[in-house]
Amino acid sequence: xxxxxxxxxxxxxxxxxxxxxxxxxxxxxxxxxxxxxxxxxxxxxxxxxxxxxxxxxxxxxxxxxxxxxxxxxxxxxxxxxxxxxxxxxxxxxxxxxxxxxxxxxxxxxxxxxxxxxxxxxxxxxxxxxxxxxxxxxxxxxxxxxxxxxxxxxxxxxxxxxxxxxxxxxxxxxxxxxxxxxxxxxxxxxxxxxxxxxxxxxxxxxxxxxxxxxxxxxxxxxxxxxxxxxxxxxxxxxxxxxxxxxxxxxxxxxxxxxxxxxxxxxxxxxxxxxxxxxxxxxxxxxxxxxxxxxxxxxxx
Amino acid sequence: xxxxxxxxxxxxxxxxxxxxxxxxxxxxxxxxxxxxxxxxxxxxxxxxxxxxxxxxxxxxxxxxxxxxxxxxxxxxxxxxxxxxxxxxxxxxxxxxxxxxxxxxxxxxxxxxxxxxxxxxxxxxxxxxxxxxxxxxxxxxxxxxxxxxxxxxxxxxxxxxxxxxxxxxxxxxxxxxxxxxxxxxxxxxxxxxxxxxxxxxxxxxxxxxxxxxxxxxxxxxxxxxxxxxxxxxxxxxxxxxxxxxxxxxxxxxxxxxxxxxxxxxxxxx
Numbered sequence: 001x002x003x004x005x006x007x008x009x010x011x012x013x014x015x016x017x018x019x020x021x022x023x024x025x026x027x028x029x030x031x032x033x034x035x036x037x038x039x040x041x042x043x044x045x046x047x048x049x050x051x052x053x054x055x056x057x058x059x060x061x062x063x064x065x066x067x068x069x070x071x072x073x074x075x076x077x078x079x080x081x082x083x084x085x086x087x088x089x090x091x092x093x094x095x096x097x098x099x100x101x102x103x104x105x106x107x108x109x110x111x112x113x114x115x116x117x118x119x120x121x122x123x124x125x126x127x128x129x130x131x132x133x134x135x136x137x138x139x140x141x142x143x144x145x146x147x148x149x150x151x152x153x154x155x156x157x158x159x160x161x162x163x164x165x166x167x168x169x170x171x172x173x174x175x176x177x178x179x180x181x182x183x184x185x186x187x188x189x190x191x192x193x194x195x196x197x198x199x200x201x202x203x204x205x206x207x208x209x210x211x212x213x214x215x216x217x218x219x220x221x222x223x224x225x226x227x228x229x230x231x232x233x234x235x236x237x238x239x240x241x242x243x244x245x246x247x248x249x250x251x252x253x254x255x256x257x258x259x260x261x262x263x264x265x266x267x268x269x270x271x272x273x274x275x276x277x278x279x280x281x282x283x284x285x286x287x288x289x290x291x292x293x294x295x296x297x298x299x
Numbered sequence: 300x301x302x303x304x305x306x307x308x309x310x311x312x313x314x315x316x317x318x319x320x321x322x323x324x325x326x327x328x329x330x331x332x333x334x335x336x337x338x339x340x341x342x343x344x345x346x347x348x349x350x351x352x353x354x355x356x357x358x359x360x361x362x363x364x365x366x367x368x369x370x371x372x373x374x375x376x377x378x379x380x381x382x383x384x385x386x387x388x389x390x391x392x393x394x395x396x397x398x399x400x401x402x403x404x405x406x407x408x409x410x411x412x413x414x415x416x417x418x419x420x421x422x423x424x425x426x427x428x429x430x431x432x433x434x435x436x437x438x439x440x441x442x443x444x445x446x447x448x449x450x451x452x453x454x455x456x457x458x459x460x461x462x463x464x465x466x467x468x469x470x471x472x473x474x475x476x477x478x479x480x481x482x483x484x485x486x487x488x489x490x491x492x493x494x495x496x497x498x499x500x501x502x503x504x505x506x507x508x509x510x511x512x513x514x515x516x517x518x519x520x521x522x523x524x525x526x527x528x529x530x531x532x533x534x535x536x537x538x539x540x541x542x543x544x545x546x547x548x549x550x551x552x553x554x555x556x557x558x559x560x561x562x563x564x565x566x567x
Contacts (some may be wrong), residue, residue: 086404103412
């Protein structure tokens with residue numbers, strides 16, 4: 001049984017595209033990254049999972065419960081952190097969390113106190129008086145109080161300071177170690193890079209790539225940086241697979257996709273003083289994946 | 300129904316209901332106090348009102364020939380403080396119950412709790428029924444005790460109960476209509492202005508029918524025509540066709556609300 005399984009899941013808003021033919025299989029206990037630019041369909045996907053929206057076609061299951069039919073059963077075992085937190089502004093933090101807890105028929109125990117301490121949350125303040133970051137902390141607490149089997153996180157780090165982001169990742173890792181599956185939607189690729197096991201890129205409503213995060217990085221691009229010796233003539237690099245080449249006096253940097261031996265052979269002909277080969281961050285991979293795709297379309 | 304949601308909704312909407320109740324009860328009591336002061340000279344007062352053109356009397360629901368009895372006078376003003384004022388509040392409350400969740404984007408919180416759409420609709424509707432019943436009961440009790448004190452309890456209690464039942468039914472009619480309208484809207488928003496407009500327009504349709512008589516086709520558009528205000532008449536009873544109209548329409552709107560909301564995309 002998969003934690004999340006979708007088959008041809010499609011959502012249109014009238015004629016406007018939401019998501020198209022989404023096929024996902026996320027294992028129980030996995031941390032799955034879901035990356036895409038604004039308007040790519042990330043939030044639509046999450047809202048379909050939570051039965052806020054209904055599919056135009058296709059199907060989706062969460063722990064074998066149908067997303068279009070078994071909404072209440074799914075939500076009993078799912079915790080959700082939204083991108084933009086909108087809660088009842090007339091309530092205090094404590095009132096809101098207690099209100100939420102009563103829907104799950106649970107009472108707040110020591111784990112709740114631990115979370116509140118860890119996130120430094122003031123329970124007596126009104127929701128209306130909270131900053132975006134503090135509202136996010138409330139969202140984190142209310143998403144965890146019922147010990148969900150699946151956490152659906154939509155840009156969970158937005159609004160949190162770096163220290164709180166680390167606390168959040170600690171909490172999430174701890175939950176994951178206890179078996180909680182995490183669906184992590186974000187455009188902060190560094191978060192996904194350090195946190196997720198697998199990742200899917202979504203663009204214009206379609207999943208364009210889905211892979212293990214490490215193999216994805218290996219497969220796609222390497223960042224090459226080298227320095228030419230002083231007095232070297234202007235050089236040209238004929239190797240295919242060189243992307244986004246930048247020159248700054250003697251320093252040259254580019255992304256490379258292809259056979260590394262071929263590149264090294266070509267570079268050996270140049271007066272190179274120093275060379276470094278690093279893994280690019282996910283942001284570069286993502287950005288250039290799109291650029292290539294756009295170029296292919298133009299051609 | 301979900302008790303947790305119901306209790307929260309009940310509490311959240313209490314302020315508006317208390318204010319509306321206060322206004323309507325005050326207006327009711329004020330009307331009865333005026334009657335008490337006019338009662339010793341009621342024949343002179345009636346003579347004064349008889350001077351007014353008949354169409355004016357009809358338009359403003361003056362049952363002058365019934366003013367010898369407190370209930371006859373009460374019927375004249377009843378339409379203003381129950382069907383119109385409370386009707387306006389009903390349609391605003393009905394329309395607000397679900398639309399506020401989408402408008403203030405709390406729908407995302409509510410719909411990510413383990414609740415069915417049916418439970419949400421039921422909890423909101425029960426909140427509405429109780430709030431509107433509360434207002435109507437307070438007005439009824441004000442009318443009961445006010446009329447009793449003024450007339451030494453010489454008035455037909457059954458007629459007052461029937462009259463107020465019609466009042467409650469028309470409030471339900473408007474409230475459920477407002478509730479349904481926001482469900483079928485793609486992006487629900489507050490329809491306060493539209494709601495008040497609906498209540499006042501349907502009231503004026505009723506006035507037009509009464510004054511001109513020739514515009515009977517408007518009868519199908521106004522629930523006011525289905526309230527029997529002849530409370531002073533000796534054979535004043537519930538008319539089954541009027542009850543069928545109110546209960547049938549409200550029941551249909553409720554049923555359609557459940558059907559549409561179960562599959563509604565919540566766009567927040």
